[in-house]
Amino acid sequence: MKTEVILVIDMIKGFFQENFPLYGGDKVREIIPYVSEFLRLYSHIPIIYLCDHHAPDDKEFQMLPPHCIEGTEETELIEELRPYPGIIVPKTRFNGLYQTDLEDILRKLKVDTVTIMGICTDISVLFTAAALRERDYTVRVAAQGVASFSSLEIQHFALKQMDTILGVKII
Numbered sequence: 001m002k003t004e005v006i007l008v009i010d011m012i013k014g015f016f017q018e019n020f021p022l023y024g025g026d027k028v029r030e031i032i033p034y035v036s037e038f039l040r041l042y043s044h045i046p047i048i049y050l051c052d053h054h055a056p057d058d059k060e061f062q063m064l065p066p067h068c069i070e071g072t073e074e075t076e077l078i079e080e081l082r083p084y085p086g087i088i089v090p091k092t093r094f095n096g097l098y099q100t101d102l103e104d105i106l107r108k109l110k111v112d113t114v115t116i117m118g119i120c121t122d123i124s125v126l127f128t129a130a131a132l133r134e135r136d137y138t139v140r141v142a143a144q145g146v147a148s149f150s151s152l153e154i155q156h157f158a159l160k161q162m163d164t165i166l167g168v169k170i171i
């Protein structure tokens with residue numbers, strides 16, 4: 001029997017609310033109804049929320065403009081997902097296993113299957129899926145529950161890489 005979790009990546013105010021510098025726009029907001037409905041339908045499956053979270057001088061800001069500084073509203077889960085409680089895991093890099101508690105939590109829950117949704121398909125979703133596959137987890141990605149700041153072409157490329165190279169099941 002498989003033991004499953006739903007991993008929701010970066011569905012936080014900094015990327016989903018237009019008053020913040022890295023707001024992703026309508027194309028990221030479009031996934032909210034799908035994700036909420038999925039969490040409602042599968043409420044028996046534990047949820048882990050990976051949430052971007054940086055010190056003010058974090059070196060990730062060599063790659064992206066400053067965003068989601070610890071203690072600010074940007075790092076908070078969006079209101080629409082509040083009805084679905086889960087374990088909050090702060091992360092600082094695109095790979096959600098890097099220097100986070102995620103691996104420990106998965107081990108403690110004896111998880112073998114991780115279903116990913118959230119953003120960005122070509123960044124944190126892709127790199128976290130790769131890190132999980134390297135550790136032999138079964139990974140599923142909900143195509144309608146992920147979005148990218150980039151073009152649809154890049155979104156499709158990332159899904160294809162996960163499918164054909166990483167052996168991720170696209171659902």
Ligand SMILES: [Zn+2]
Pocket residue numbers: 052053054060067068092093
């Ligand atoms: Zn970040």
